[in-house]
Amino acid sequence: xxxxxxxxxxxxxxxxxxxxxxxxxxxxxxxxxxxxxxxxxxxxxxxxxxxxxxxxxxxxxxxxxxxxxxxxxxxxxxxxxxxxxxxxxxxxxxxxxxxxxxxxxxxxxxxxxxxxxxxxxxxxxxxxxx
Amino acid sequence: xxxxxxxxxxxxxxxxxxxxxxxxxxxxxxxxxxxxxxxxxxxxxxxxxxxxxxxxxxxxxxxxxxxxxxxxxxxxxxxxxxxxxxxxxxxxxxxxxxxxxxxxxxxxxxxxxxxxxxxxxxxxxxxxxxxxxxxxxxxxxxxxxxxxxxxxxxxxxxxxxxxxxxxxxxxxxxxxxxxxxxxxxxxxxxxxxxxxxxxxxxxxxxxxxxxxxxxxxxxxxxxxxxxxxxxxxxxxxxxxxxxxxxxxxxxxxxxxxxxxxxxxxxxxxxxxxxxxxxxxxxxxxxxxxxxxxxxxxxxxxxxxxxxxxxxxxxxxxxxxxxxxxxxxxxxxxxxxxxxxxxxxxxxxxxxxxxxxxxxxxxxxxxxxxxxxxxxxxxxxxxxxxxxxxxxxxxxxxxxxxxxxxxxxxxxxxxxxxxxxxxxxxxxxxxxxxxxxxxxxxxxxxxxxxxxxxxxxxxxxxxxxxxxxxxxxxxxxxxxxxxxxxxxxxxxxxxxxxxxxxxxxxxx
Numbered sequence: 255x256x257x258x259x260x261x262x263x264x265x266x267x268x269x270x271x272x273x274x275x276x277x278x279x280x281x282x283x284x285x286x287x288x289x290x291x292x293x294x295x296x297x298x299x300x301x302x303x304x305x306x307x308x309x310x311x312x313x314x315x316x317x318x319x320x321x322x323x324x325x326x327x328x329x330x331x332x333x334x335x336x337x338x339x340x341x342x343x344x345x346x347x348x349x350x351x352x353x354x355x356x357x358x359x360x361x362x363x364x365x366x367x368x369x370x371x372x373x374x375x376x377x378x379x380x381x382x383x384x
Numbered sequence: 385x386x387x388x389x390x391x392x393x394x395x396x397x398x399x400x401x402x403x404x405x406x407x408x409x410x411x412x413x414x415x416x417x418x419x420x421x422x423x424x425x426x427x428x429x430x431x432x433x434x435x436x437x438x439x440x441x442x443x444x445x446x447x448x449x450x451x452x453x454x455x456x457x458x459x460x461x462x463x464x465x466x467x468x469x470x471x472x473x474x475x476x477x478x479x480x481x482x483x484x485x486x487x488x489x490x491x492x493x494x495x496x497x498x499x500x501x502x503x504x505x506x507x508x509x510x511x512x513x514x515x516x517x518x519x520x521x522x523x524x525x526x527x528x529x530x531x532x533x534x535x536x537x538x539x540x541x542x543x544x545x546x547x548x549x550x551x552x553x554x555x556x557x558x559x560x561x562x563x564x565x566x567x568x569x570x571x572x573x574x575x576x577x578x579x580x581x582x583x584x585x586x587x588x589x590x591x592x593x594x595x596x597x598x599x600x601x602x603x604x605x606x607x608x609x610x611x612x613x614x615x616x617x618x619x620x621x622x623x624x625x626x627x628x629x630x631x632x633x634x635x636x637x638x639x640x641x642x643x644x645x646x647x648x649x650x651x652x653x654x655x656x657x658x659x660x661x662x663x664x665x666x667x668x669x670x671x672x673x674x675x676x677x678x679x680x681x682x683x684x685x686x687x688x689x690x691x692x693x694x695x696x697x698x699x700x701x702x703x704x705x706x707x708x709x710x711x712x713x714x715x716x717x718x719x720x721x722x723x724x725x726x727x728x729x730x731x732x733x734x735x736x737x738x739x740x741x742x743x744x745x746x747x748x749x750x751x752x753x754x755x756x757x758x759x760x761x762x763x764x765x766x767x768x769x770x771x772x773x774x775x776x777x778x779x780x781x782x783x784x785x786x787x788x789x790x791x792x793x794x795x796x797x798x799x800x801x802x803x804x805x806x807x808x809x810x811x812x813x814x815x816x817x818x819x820x821x822x823x824x825x826x827x828x829x830x831x832x833x834x835x836x837x838x839x840x841x842x843x844x845x846x847x848x849x850x851x852x853x854x855x856x857x858x859x860x861x862x863x864x865x866x867x868x869x870x871x872x873x874x875x876x877x878x879x880x881x882x883x884x885x886x887x888x889x890x891x
Contacts, residue, residue, distance in 0.1 A: 266723040271732040291450055296458045333723035338799060342821045345799060346466055349718065349824070356717030357446040369713060369734050371686065377447030381623050382435040382475075382599070383389045 255301045256285050261322040262307040263355040265333040272368065276355055279362040288354050296350075303351030306344055310336055386591050389435065390600040390620045391630045398620075398632040400596050402428035404888075405616050405636040406643060407603050407652070410477020412861030413643030414582035415522075415878040417590050419885035427595040428634045430616055432602035432644070434623035435475035435583065441573035445714040448572040451623075452481050455760065459647065461827060463750070463766030465820035467671060470828045471645055475599050476583030478645070479874065482828075483570045483691035483709075484560035484579045486528045487871040489515050489879070490699070501866045502838030503847040511847070511883065518879035526580040527562035530555075535566030537688010539738040542679070543708045544693050546789030554695035554706075560874070561689075568710055570690035599623075601632055602759065606640055606656040606857065613640040613857035636856065639888060641849075642834075643861035643881065647761040650752045650833035650863055653844070655759075658851060660844045662835060667750040668868050670743035670829035671767060674709060674719075675779055676795035677786030678804065682735040685710040699870040703745035703771075704778045706785070711739050719824060720795070721803055730803065737795065740785065742778030743829060745870040746771040752833040765827070772818040775825075783810040798822050829873050834859045835866040849884035860884045 260281055269275030289297055308321040314335035315328050324332060337348050359365055363373040388398055402425075406417045409431040421427045434451070442448050449456050454473035460466040472478040494512040497503040504511035522528070531540065536556065547554035560580040567576055577584060591597055604618040615636045620629030642649050650664040690710045698704040711719065713734060720730050750765030767775060783794045787807045794805050796813060799822035805812065816822075836859075837843030840852055845864055851857040860881040862873055869876060 266727065267717070268724055268728065270725045270728040273728050273732060275728070293456045293458055296456050299458070330724035334726045337721055337723045337727075340800075342465075348723075352718040352723070356719075357444070357449070357714045360712065360714030360717045361444045361446055366713065370682075370684065371713060374443040377442040377444055377451070378440050379451070379624060380436075380440045381389065382387070382437050382440065384387060 258304040262304040284358040303347040306347045401635040402426045403638045406641045408643035411877040412881040414586040415881040416860045416885040418586045421590040421593040430598045433474035435599040445712045461765040476581045479581040485872040489876040515879040518882045526560045531692040535564040539685040540692035542789040546785040549788040553697040566688045568686040612855040639856040641858045646830035646863040666832040668831040669827040672743040673825040674739040674741040675782035676737045677791030678793045683738040702774045705743045831865040834863040836864040848887040
């Protein structure tokens, strides 16, 4: 399932306009962590969003291929058009899919540097025990 | 052993006893527990989330969603639109992740509670006087102060500038924050120890006074003997893996106080077998959304207080509160419409955008009931047309304010409308849809579900928070509030919880 999520997210957040894309942001490591740590329903929603992304090029760029098999220019057009699809649940599924992409992309030090934001220290995963 | 954290299944079950058991450590639970504890009572405070001190707080929005929010914040309204319901799950509750905004309970709210729900005129003094007195004390104890000039940041300054240009009555916020450093990290918890969230103020105090505090301890049920609440029981929850730990049981000699939040308190009562025709009903909120302005010069909205400016001028007509809200880059990345190269082009403007938001004083009511998925609440809620008119008006006002502050364009974030609207064209927002689905909104400021009142058919508790028909069972969080407030509720919740705790001590 991670293949579908990865290919959808990298199409939604490609490198461009001087900004790194998700392919430059250790998306694989991020998805490994996210799929283990996220609430199961949330991960399921993200997977569903990715499946919707790949299943809908026929309705956006009018080509009967899954999104991962599209030529890159056409995939880019699909990635934009699907976010404003007229059916609400499709839009929401794609919005949910974009959420972890944004969390990965906006946390990456190169991206933050571009926006004059300090790099994040690693999140401590500790709690008070005494 | 005053603080008990996660215990594995291989360890013995935890058993404890106290005069009062308080469920939840947020604004309501911590405020009530502190009153009881200061009076010399033995208190046990039971919190579903882990205890994270500022050195344990996450840095990123990812870490905040994972470690501080309730189930990754993935509870959404079931209604015409799927809008997230914002709640924390950590020691200190939502006081850890909110902007600690302190607004006194507006006078008209007491009039309305009295007139519509019969609340406030009984007791030893009018409720409004008691609330005001506690709010005085809370402001002193928790160092409420105006956002200092050095922490305002450009977004808050621009908002004030825009409001002044439009001759609006507005102000820099007063918050439970001592010497704000303007780090723009309110939503991830304030690592600089400036925000006076209950996990670093009231809860350490009750620990010192001899309370038992259980963390990572979600309550499964309130234990009832007949119609009398005698304790709580549940299982510890591993803060890292959410693996189920050993069980716990805490007996209450005098009472159980429920302050698990407006979404969890009604569900917990229902799961514990409490019957009331009003349980889970009359759920209300202040739904809101943001409008971005695009400025020629960088705004760097994450520099300065996350929320530092507000206007309550529109609270009564049309029923709105306007505020600034600096959203982390990670969340803006998914909030901006579009995908692919066009999205990257839009995101490249991030330094030049400021987001300001509205909170709608919505009269629409929904329900909160147990869901099929474990302990998650099922929130049914849809804004009616009257509230959507307010919602749309709020977006118009924010757009006008951005333009008055010098924005060259605005980003309304409405599906089906242009991504960017030039300053001269913002009038088209007057015709924005009244269907909630094109908007990306959230529900914060939640009320109801266990509302207080005189009418047993329309209320779960009486005006002292006592669950009607049961003994020794009190609700002391936002779920008892029977109306919206039109302002940020933390100050009201804390003062009301203190009033209920005082009443409890007096018997």
